[in-house]
Amino acid sequence: MTSEEHIRRKVLLYWISMEDRLYLFRCCFPLALAVTTASASGLTSGIGWLFAAIAIDTGTLFWRRSIRRRIVDVDTEKCWRDAGIFHVAAVATYTIAGFNWVLGEPDQFVVTAIVLGASLMTHCSWVPTMRTLPNILALALPFGLILFAAEAAGLLNTTSLLLSIMLLGTTAVIMHFNRHKYFETFAQLQAEQELTARLDQAYEAALIEKERAEEANRSKSAFLATMSHEIRTPMNAIMGFSDLVMRMSDDPKIREYGQYINDASLSLLTVLNDVLDFSKIEADRIEIERRPVELAALFESLLFWVGRARERKIDFHIEASGLPEGTVFADEGRLRQILSNMVSNALKFTPEGGKVWLRGSVVSAEGDNVRVRFEVEDTGIGFSDDVASQLFMPFVQANGDIAKTYGGTGLGLAISAKLVGLMGGQIGARGKSGQGALFWFEVPFVRASMPLSRTA
Template structure:
């Protein structure tokens, strides 16, 4: 057989591979047998045909079986093909790729649905896909893409390129294409098959990332400091230009360098703890000295910021700032602060010296001024001729003018030194205006000037503020108005701008018809030591400080003093300030006001026993005569030590002590402390008389235990008002009998006379308090025992504290001291012994016996239980006002509240007194806080 020839096929082979042929052979054999069966004898050919028939049938069966096998195999191959197509489709959809086939010179390019979607083409456009694709590729990319296609076809290199493509809808997309050469059967040229992917978003992200990297790099290089990043293994991954410049390293040297190699062993050991801290996830901030590559030593502030990915630390960022200049500035600042501190101390020392000088000058000037004005006041009360009266009035006017200038200078100095302090206390605007009228009346007597007050009807009767300083401002403004107005009128207006429950916005103005102020001088009048015209000073006098002080005082009150004026027609000074409202302080009735301001009254201090402690003999004489003329019994002492002796040896207790401050052997502060501590007279009013006028004076007086403060030269009306405030009703008649005499002489450790004095010698009130004491405190010792057994230490201490205060108020000093000792032990965490508790019971029994006897003598019990008070129809408004006044007294612990309560009960009817059950109980127990609360509750019930 020749090479390349095929062997001849047998019938069997033909039949096996061609089932129709086998079927034809079988049918032919059947026909031959049929002819034989018609009567012909079978020949050898017939037998051959029969065999052929059987063979054909067998071949047919085999052929059919083989066909079934082929069909089954085809079905499996088709299933595998479908599975591969599904997988391919899954890959295409997952990775968003399209398949394409490029056949040059043939049908061009073909693509699947994904490829068509990338290119924005429709399925029916696939025939012309290549030309359409070619027209849409950007020209600058097309040359490279087609070159790549040719190279892949001719040189059999892989096709791999990226190009930009503009879709039909105008979108510009970026496509990444990969292709491989595919060989086909002979006669057909090879083609390229490949995939494409739309990477537009990826390219945009890469561009954005590169932009961000470029921006961050620029930013890192612009930052005035070193910026770097170190991996967890402490290798450099980034260093900005400043970092490289500082250490004299190139970018290539820095990247991948270990931090130990960069810093050196010594420096690395210094900052290694901070590095480890950052690698543990804790930010580090510290200062360290670093040396630049040029040898310059610098101070730096270093920050290590951990780079965290979840809980894992990947490395840390490093920020280093050169703070050398800041450190140098800090050193210079510290030097300047030291110098400034030294200068400040020198200035404070100079200011303190100035303050001492002012205090001394104030004392030196006010002391003789007090003598001058006091003697003039006494002289006016003697028999004088009209000419003498005229002389005295003129001397008084000149003296007060001199005193006013002195006060202005001192006030100006205090304001300049920022030592002027304002108070916030209740005051009555109506009283303030009446004081103005009284102060100005002498100046208005010889002028044809009318003083008018225009007060808003909505002005609350009581306000909160610094009444003294407000009066000083108004007195200065009205005084100037009187001074510069020869005829016409002066109108003081108080107008309510707005009201809230807690505050009142009030506008004050003083308008006159005087000489007026030139327009160009309006602001200069508020400048210290300056008046509108130099001739004004010569004509009218004054320091030129009044308006300056007034404006600054108004500013301290939160307002602004302003002026409107027309030359020759007059001026208006006005300001608006916010004052508090005190709804709990009752308005002053006529009797209270007259008692405070009735200058023409005599014997206003009748019945008072007063002690004047003053080293200056003239001032002693003035005080003694002035107080005696008002009905007081006066004793004098020339020193603090002598005053203490008089108080200790006095047969009748003093109602008040007027204490000078600056005395040679013992000053007023020390004497007051001795009265409080050594003599135990904690309730004796002590009024300071001082020529000092600085802000600390009042605080020092209060700290020494004094109750009030009067500045020299002493104004008689002010002195009388202060004494009336601290001593109660000064018109009382002297009691014919003392508490000690009632008991048959002084009792040891029992001083009821002091208690009676504090109660204004109200015997009935003292008797009721004494009787209620035994009832309310009867079981205190046993109650304390029970509380101690139950561990109620605070309750026991509280009961002992109450017993201490009530017994001291009634004069049972032994019991008070015993209760105080027991309370101190409990509050100090120490136990009470049985001896002390027995002493407490013994002192209590003795006190109750003495109080019972004294109560029966001072206020004998009457037949029939209960107190007979008239059943009248009360004035509920007056009751509410007096309850408010009583509440104020209770809140400051003033015993006058008890007398006030007696008066309130007498003006109430039976129905109203029934509301006083809890108040009455609190008063009897001397529980002032509870009594104040009940006053407020009853007032609210009485309100309409």
């Protein structure tokens, strides 16, 4: 079914619904017709016209209901033609009965005009698609009856003629309005249908583009992961030989240059590791392991940062007293990676004489389930409130000057956020510009039932 046919059926259903409501209002007209014709031509004539009017109105009611039941298969053009025939038949019935009444009771012109006028005003809402000739016929029959009744009653004068013309004009305006409203509704529905179709096409195109973008992103991530791995292999050789040069040479200049090469290689290797991890995460190639881990021992393994902090003349404190006792199932390597990244950032952005704290504490514990909060706080440069929401986005740093002054890819926190998400946890940060910052994350764990020594 085309969209235009769908609209035609929708408008037809709307018209049927309106006619069904008008049917209840028109129920009084067959009774009025029967009473008036009975007073003019006798009881038999009144009953005959009553059944004729009821037959037309009820017949059209059942016809409309049958159309509603099979609206999917009906021929809309034929339905409108049939409706026009019913319309003219109804008007003709009341008009013929009216002529019969006028012949019997010519003095009842006013009653005739009221009954026929009211009937005409309700029937004129019928069939907005009727052609010009049936419309003229449906208007001329009752109008002619009214003029005939006025003449027979001796009441045809300028006033009655003007009133009749006003009635005719009002009815013609209503019929024109219904016709205009029909085509306006049809055009509106057609516009809505076309808009819906365009939206559907745009949605399908967006889905296709989204799939292409995701595929391109996956390809990019796979390429970055491969290239990072391939670059890291020769980088290890460069680092190894630069270290070997520093150890074997007695020339201070050569040792100095070797140290430069080694430091630059370490920085580049850090960048490569970040790119590799981020690419693996985007390509869904990272899995979180679940092995028994003692969190207190994990904190002890981070004590090497104390030496790094001392070199930068920064006080570094580890507070592990709030950690849960025993072991929990966790990915020790990824936890160490997240904590090391946060500590490294804190030391990088904290000036000489500053302080950095690493803390761990239990947030909640229920049975074997325990939720632990990790915090890294510093007295460094901090950040403004509008930057906090962007810190965990890839390739984002607090501002351009940060990248120029301190370096880095801006991937560390993004990787940490992805890893925390894979662990089922939450991550966040707060700080003030020039007054330090606090980075935290919470992760749920399950306590390990067996001692760590038996799982080694």
